[in-house]
Amino acid sequence: MSPSERRSAILDLLCKRRHETTANLAALFGVTERTIRSDLVALSCSYPIQTIRGRYGGIQLDRELRRDRKFLSPKQEALLRKLARTLQNDDLAVMKSILA
Structure with a gap:
């Protein structure tokens, strides 16, 4: 190794x-x-x-560190929130799960 x-x-x-x-x-x-x-x-x-x-x-x-978690940058999150306003139904649910 x-x-x-x-x-x-x-x-x-x-x-x-x-x-x-x-x-x-x-x-x-x-x-x-x-x-x-x-x-x-x-x-x-x-x-x-x-x-x-x-x-x-x-x-x-540190308690906050988890390698299995992925984080979005503030710019990425802002763009996804902006795009989420244009989505409906299943697409909106998927986007909300990504942002959560």
């Missing part, structure tokens, strides 16, 4: 579990804790990753 694949897998795992330790991640991916820490440094440049020291510490993501 390449470093970028491992980092993506770490991020996916943190999105699912929300909290993990470096020791568990190292064992899971078959690498050292130092490798996991360097992966976390690289990931923290792009994602809101927090590390907490202590007995109950570990790694966690």
Whole structure:
């Protein structure tokens, strides 16, 4: 597994579990804790990753981060809302589900 694949897998795992330790991640991916820490440094440049020291510490993501969610830019949302005014019936329902 390449470093970028491992980092993506770490991020996916943190999105699912929300909290993990470096020791568990190292064992899971078959690498050292130092490798996991360097992966976390690289990931923290792009994602809101927090590390907490202590007995109950570990790694966690911001609660709002979900990789399975997709977001529209404000311009995209404004355009879709403008277009929604011209739609009716099923098309309007589909557009509302996209905006929701």
